Structures are given as structure tokens and as C-alpha cells.
Amino acid sequence: MKGxxxxxxxxxxxxxxxxxxxAAPPQTNGDYDGRDRTLEVFNADAGEQRDLLxxxxxxxxxLGLIVGGAVIVIFHTRSESARLYADFIASHHxxxxxxxxx
Numbered sequence: 001m002k003g004x005x006x007x008x009x010x011x012x013x014x015x016x017x018x019x020x021x022x023a024a025p026p027q028t029n030g031d032y033d034g035r036d037r038t039l040e041v042f043n044a045d046a047g048e049q050r051d052l053l054x055x056x057x058x059x060x061x062x063l064g065l066i067v068g069g070a071v072i073v074i075f076h077t078r079s080e081s082a083r084l085y086a087d088f089i090a091s092h093h094x095x096x097x098x099x100x101x102x
Contacts (some may be wrong), residue, residue: 002066003066004022004063004066004067005022007059007063007066008020008021008022010059011039011056011059014055014056014059015041015044015052015055015056016052016055018041018042018043018044018052019041019042019043019081019088019089019092020039020040020041020042021039021040021088022036022038022039022040023035023036023038023039023040023074034069034070034072036067036068037064037067037068037069037070037071037072038071038072038073038074039063039071039072039073039074040073040074040075040076041073041074041075041076042076042081042085042088042089042092043076043077043078043081043089044075044076044077044078045077045078046077049075052073052075053073056071056073
């Protein structure tokens, strides 16, 4: 059986090469129900997010079976990705902060 990490390459391809990760464990109090089912998509501006959700739709039920419930998707805009997650973005196969060609 595949684990959620096994899906990352497929998820990255579906969202046009954008950095993607499963949400990290909480660093402080204030956690929320479903963190273990939360997928973060970076470099996704507001105008792109509906299309990105549409791209993920075909595998959401399969992912839900793996993670134990509905997948929560959190989008981070390009500016917030650069401001708050620059280290992660840089480590994502050296992906520069740039517009992603569709």
C-alpha cells in the first residue's frame, strides 16, 4: 500500500511543478483537526487556485483513503511562499521563485 509521501511526485506534476508538502507537525499550541491530512501547495496565487483544485480532483478520493479522510489543501501565494517558506522553496529541487509556466 502506498503512503502519502509516495504521492508527492504525482502531486507536484499535477500542480505544474510547484513545491508541495504534507503539513509539518505543529511547533506550538493551536493545532487543528486534520493537520495530518493537510497538503500545502506553494507558489499558487489566488487566480490559479481553483484550477489547481480541479487538477487534484481525480486523485482526492485515493488520497483520502491513504490519509484517513478528506484532504485539506492550503495554498500559499508566491509572495507568501517567498516571505515565509524561502528555505523550503529553495530546497524543492532548487526551484527558483518564479512564475510557473502552465
